[in-house]
Amino acid sequence: MLTARPRGVQAPHCEPCGTGRRGDHPGGEKAPCGETPHNGTGMSPPGSESPRPLPALLALAVTVGGVAAMFASGLVAARLGLGLGLRGQIALGTVLLAVPPLLALVVRPPAWTAALGSAEVPHRTAALSTLLGAALWVGSLGLMEVQSLVSPPPPEYLEAFRAVHRALAPSGPLDTLVSLAVIAVLPGLCEELAVRGALLPSLVRPLGLLGAVVASAFLFAAMHLDAYRFLFTFTVGFVLGVLRLRTGSLWPPVFAHVTLNALTFAIAPLVDDPAQPYTPQPALGLACLVVGAAAGWPLLRALGHPPAPPA
Secondary structure (H helix, E strand, C coil), rough: CCCCCCCCCCCCCCCCCCCCCCCHHHHHCCCCCCCCCCCCCCCCEEEECCCCCCCCHHHHHHHHHHHHHHHHHHHHHHHCCCCCCCCCHHHHHHHHHHHHHHHHHHHHHHHHHHEEECCCCCCHHHHHHHHHHHHHHHHHHHHHHHHHHHHHCHHHHHHHHHHHHHHHHCCHHHHHHHHHHHHHHHHHHHHHHHHHHHHHHHHHHHHHCCCCCCHHHHHHHHHCCCCCCCHHHHHHHHHHHHHHHCCCCCCCHHHHHHHHHHHHHHHHHHHHHCCCCCCEEEEHHHHHHHHHHHHHHHHHCCCCCCCCCCC
């Protein structure tokens, strides 16, 4: 487990009340007498030790505005006559998603700090977060296979999925890096900044910890406009939200998200044969679901500490 001094442990030396210097406490606030503030390895919920990034309604507005900008990017590119191609369109839309939240955060430095959380990410945390992303990928395979028993994917849905992967198929090493940047790195940065950076911590005070995670996961799933994969994207959003609160930092969800997307991009075309009709494999799906959950749960518990409820 990551080491952190528990709340309320007496500090060796404490200045009298009112004499604490700015900078003794995250966000420039004075540290309370008799106890030391959290050191960032556990979550300090927005509204208690750390300020929330934005008022809840403003956070929701800029996040929804980013989603609207993302969907409008294709229309804007077409109207301007920009021949961006599929990768260019995806990259433009992903970046525009983050623009409204980013603008709302940078004009107020404390909000920016609260959205990012702890900037110091130990190597162990980064490695465990990456492994959690891999476990999410394995579990997602199982979840989709189990779901297909109840509701098989329509043929046109499968064809659209395959068409996207064919269009993104790299032609060489450099092209592979470009595709990974568009499919994995940009979404990992921009989607996490918008949903788990600006929105999620801002919702903790009005909705509580669980309500904030559920609400942010719902918006994360809805903004993908993929009804068939809604359960999958909601589950991923829920786990990444819990990870954000447990670690008190935006970077662990970024690492997990990038890993999940990179594995999907790299491996999905290898295991899908367009020449063969799709056949659900319930045994394989259940095995992947169990393995993903069995690997992901201890990884999530090893990352950070359970967040304290908001004051």
